[in-house]
Amino acid sequence: MNSKILEVKDLKIRYVTEDGIVEAVNGIDISIEKGKTLGLVGETGAGKTTTALSILRLIPDPPGEIVSGSISLGGIEIFNLSENEMEKIRGNAVSMIFQDPMTALNPVINVGDQISEAISIHQNVTPDVAKKKAKEMLELVGIPGARWTEYPHQFSGGMKQRVIIAIALSCSPKLLIADEPTTALDVTIQAQVLELMKELKEKLDMSMLMITHDLGVVAEVCDEVAIMYAGRIIEQGTLREIFKNTKHPYTEGLFNSIPNIDDRKTELKPIRGLMSDPYNLPMGCSFCDRCDYSIARCKTEKPGKVYFSETHFVECHLYSENPDFKLTNLKGQE
Amino acid sequence: MSEVLLEVKNLKKYFETPRGKLHAVDDISFSLEKGKTLGLVGESGCGKSTTGRVILRLLEATGGEIYYKGNNIREFTKKEIRELRKEIQIIFQDPFSSLDPRMTVSEIIEEPIKLNKLIKDKKKRFERVLELMDLVGLSRRLMNTYPHELDGGRRQRIGIARALALDTEFIVCDEPVSALDVSIQAQILNLLKELQKQLGLTLIFITHDLSVVNHFSDDIAVMYLGKLVEKAPAEELFTNPIHPYTKALLSAIPRPSIDKKVEKIILKGEITSPINPEPMCRFANRCNFTEDICRGKEPDLEEVSPDHYVACYLFKGGEK
Numbered sequence: 001m002n003s004k005i006l007e008v009k010d011l012k013i014r015y016v017t018e019d020g021i022v023e024a025v026n027g028i029d030i031s032i033e034k035g036k037t038l039g040l041v042g043e044t045g046a047g048k049t050t051t052a053l054s055i056l057r058l059i060p061d062p063p064g065e066i067v068s069g070s071i072s073l074g075g076i077e078i079f080n081l082s083e084n085e086m087e088k089i090r091g092n093a094v095s096m097i098f099q100d101p102m103t104a105l106n107p108v109i110n111v112g113d114q115i116s117e118a119i120s121i122h123q124n125v126t127p128d129v130a131k132k133k134a135k136e137m138l139e140l141v142g143i144p145g146a147r148w149t150e151y152p153h154q155f156s157g158g159m160k161q162r163v164i165i166a167i168a169l170s171c172s173p174k175l176l177i178a179d180e181p182t183t184a185l186d187v188t189i190q191a192q193v194l195e196l197m198k199e200l201k202e203k204l205d206m207s208m209l210m211i212t213h214d215l216g217v218v219a220e221v222c223d224e225v226a227i228m229y230a231g232r233i234i235e236q237g238t239l240r241e242i243f244k245n246t247k248h249p250y251t252e253g254l255f256n257s258i259p260n261i262d263d264r265k266t267e268l269k270p271i272r273g274l275m276s277d278p279y280n281l282p283m284g285c286s287f288c289d290r291c292d293y294s295i296a297r298c299k300t301e302k303p304g305k306v307y308f309s310e311t312h313f314v315e316c317h318l319y320s321e322n323p324d325f326k327l328t329n330l331k332g333q334e
Numbered sequence: 335m336s337e338v339l340l341e342v343k344n345l346k347k348y349f350e351t352p353r354g355k356l357h358a359v360d361d362i363s364f365s366l367e368k369g370k371t372l373g374l375v376g377e378s379g380c381g382k383s384t385t386g387r388v389i390l391r392l393l394e395a396t397g398g399e400i401y402y403k404g405n406n407i408r409e410f411t412k413k414e415i416r417e418l419r420k421e422i423q424i425i426f427q428d429p430f431s432s433l434d435p436r437m438t439v440s441e442i443i444e445e446p447i448k449l450n451k452l453i454k455d456k457k458k459r460f461e462r463v464l465e466l467m468d469l470v471g472l473s474r475r476l477m478n479t480y481p482h483e484l485d486g487g488r489r490q491r492i493g494i495a496r497a498l499a500l501d502t503e504f505i506v507c508d509e510p511v512s513a514l515d516v517s518i519q520a521q522i523l524n525l526l527k528e529l530q531k532q533l534g535l536t537l538i539f540i541t542h543d544l545s546v547v548n549h550f551s552d553d554i555a556v557m558y559l560g561k562l563v564e565k566a567p568a569e570e571l572f573t574n575p576i577h578p579y580t581k582a583l584l585s586a587i588p589r590p591s592i593d594k595k596v597e598k599i600i601l602k603g604e605i606t607s608p609i610n611p612e613p614m615c616r617f618a619n620r621c622n623f624t625e626d627i628c629r630g631k632e633p634d635l636e637e638v639s640p641d642h643y644v645a646c647y648l649f650k651g652g653e654k
Contacts, residue, residue, distance in 0.1 A: 043515040043516070043517060043518075044515050156605075157378075158604055159604070187377070187544070188377065188582055188601050189377075189604060190588070191598055191600055192600055194588070195600055213515065213516065214588060216587065216588030216589050219588065219589060219590050219591060220588050244592070253517060256520075257520035258516060258520075258590055259520075259545040259546055259550075260545070260549075261544060261545040261572070262572075262589075264549055264569065264572070267524075268523055269520070270518070270519075270520035271517040271520075272521075274487065
């Protein structure tokens with residue numbers, strides 16, 4: 001019955017630094033079902049990567065501190081596990097792809113050994129079998145198996161990212177966390193890598209948490225979308241609900257900030273101001289200083305969730321004040 | 335009426351490397367009218383930034399001519415170049431590393447005015463700095479802060495203020511918004527557009543992001559491995575792309591829309607080496623249509639319809 005691969009409940013994470021306390025993640029709930037992809041979208045500093053790292057329990061402590069919440073992976077509470085047990089999960093049931101393929105690989109070990117390392121650690125196989133499997137993985141991501149003895153510097157950016165995908169998928173994880181996997185790549189290469197990830201996801205029947213700031217990438221690979229702002233998920237829904245029935249003023253602002261490639265006449269409507277200082281989050285809604293619609297209540301009170309369907313909610317006072325409220329700045333939603 | 339501000343003819347820039355000559359910019363020509371924006375688009379390593387730098391003579395060209403207001407600036411003396419620098423400026427991609435960390439915001443903006451002895455009176459110079467800060471939307475209270483205290487968007491505003499500090503007429507914007515978040519990116523793009531209108535600036539806008547360039551440019555030139563493969567007015571390029579590379583590039587952009595699905599053209603392989611390129615179409619090895627003729631010699635940029643130039647043997651007559 002429980003087909004949820006990942007379930008995060010009321011997660012709060014902060015970083016205690018000399019300059020003060022950074023409240024990075026402030027009570028979020030997310031869950032991903034088997035075979036689905038959730039897109040976690042937000043700008044720099046929204047808490048996306050912190051959330052991702054916490055799922056693998058990789059938050060550096062200190063300064064990171066998990067204040068409250070629980071994360072369960074396929075029914076197992078990871079905060080109760082020992083470090084040893086956690087080691088068995090990382091790279092096995094859950095793996096992660098990082099943004100920068102240039103720095104995620106070890107420059108003095110050939111790529112074949114880097115892939116078979118992951119296999120030998122998690123699977124009880126002989127080195128020869130691990131080697132054979134590593135070659136298969138390379139071919140799976142579209143690199144000739146013969147290049148297995150080459151070193152990372154002999155590969156281009158797109159190829160390195162493929163190697164990293166091969167490592168991440170070598171133990172057939174149930175959940176793949178991809179942290180801006182294509183941001184550092186050129187568009188034509190990005191298209192290749194996204195295509196590959198979609199294909200492999202189907203083939204291996206995994207779930208994916210896709211972290212990105214690019215709504216174009218989201219439209220291409222995600223089933224559900226969570227929009228994150230200042231450590232909260234301020235709107236979440238299915239892909240269609242977010243794109244066709246946008247509710248939160250911040251989500252609207254994000255859409256209005258993207259130049260529309262098929263219509264060069266539309267004007268950009270940026271969100272004014274800057275993201276609030278995470279050292280000193282406002283008492284009320286974190287977005288209210290930049291919001292065109294804010295009302296008195298937004299300044300003083302944290303908004304709760306308002307549901308539009310079982311899957312679609314926002315955290316915004318406007319809808320609890322007036323259920324018929326409509327955003328008005330949205331340019332032709334296609 | 336339409337006065338040509340910049341004309342580039344057969345511009346070449348080669349770098350010597352241990353493995354041979356790297357053809358970063360290989361025989362490109364274009365012209366740019368006053369007050370207009372040319373978008374220079376391409377992927378990493380295609381030579382777009384090198385082109386920008388060579389035009390400003392921040393790098394010396396290997397061959398070709400660069401006419402600015404009718405004068406070949408490649409023949410300018412050092413002194414003439416220094417004069418010229420008051421008019422031609424650059425905005426860099428990374429506002430984190432292009433500003434001196436030990437100078438305050440007002441010092442950074444003041445520096446070019448001081449160095450060029452444009453305004454000698456200290457008080458007047460300071461007034462000009464404040465005026466520039468207002469112009470680019472930097473709050474005056476930030477005057478005495480240092481770059482590290484500011485976010486990327488504000489730092490980029492400093493870069494723009496500095497580029498405008500002199501009698502600027504022409505700016506090369508090298509990926510000015512690539513390092514910024516979308517909401518901030520839109521702020522900076524609107525600012526640049528507004529300033530261009532207000533001050534009548536001529537811009538070369540270098541970027542890998544086609545949606546940004548479409549929004550911003552009058553003309554767009556697509557570069558691939560040091561060559562211009564297609565050049566056309568923005569509208570024309572987007573509605574009627576001809577070169578297979580331009581088509582693939584346009585289709586590869588992830589669109590933030592769930593209805594309008596564009597058929598993706600996935601290219602094989604990756605950009606080839608620009609070192610000692612073979613005399614053939616440089617895109618031939620990744621192209622889905624390559625024929626024998628493509629491997630014979632390099633195609634020239636030819637006008638296929640008014641103002642629309644393409645370098646391709648197969649598609650110059652529209653459909654193949």
